[in-house]
Amino acid sequence: MKTALTIAGSDSCGGAGIQADIKTMTANGVYAMSAVTALTAQNTTGVTGIMEVTPEFLGKQLDSIFTDIYPDAVKIGMVSSAGLIET
Numbered sequence: 001m002k003t004a005l006t007i008a009g010s011d012s013c014g015g016a017g018i019q020a021d022i023k024t025m026t027a028n029g030v031y032a033m034s035a036v037t038a039l040t041a042q043n044t045t046g047v048t049g050i051m052e053v054t055p056e057f058l059g060k061q062l063d064s065i066f067t068d069i070y071p072d073a074v075k076i077g078m079v080s081s082a083g084l085i086e087t
Helices: 017-027 055-066 082-086
Strands: 003-011 031-043 046-052 073-076
Touching (some): 003 017, 031 055, 055 082
Parallel strands (some): 003 031
8 A cells, every 4th residue: 555644734724735635545545644743723714723733743753753664655734843844
């Protein structure tokens, strides 16, 4: 089975972000993995809050993934700061 990693924010209503990526990957027969860059408070009408993870924590998530199940593909979504982008 092919594997894919999404690096993105979490969408609390499930219409975007890692939730939508995981749904799409799974529907296409791909094993989905995720590294969360931020939590959002949002719905179909807008975003009311964003809480970023630290670059260090994103790095730990990525290290955990890449040292166990190496992804065949990587999809990058919301990465909202220079520190997270550098990681």
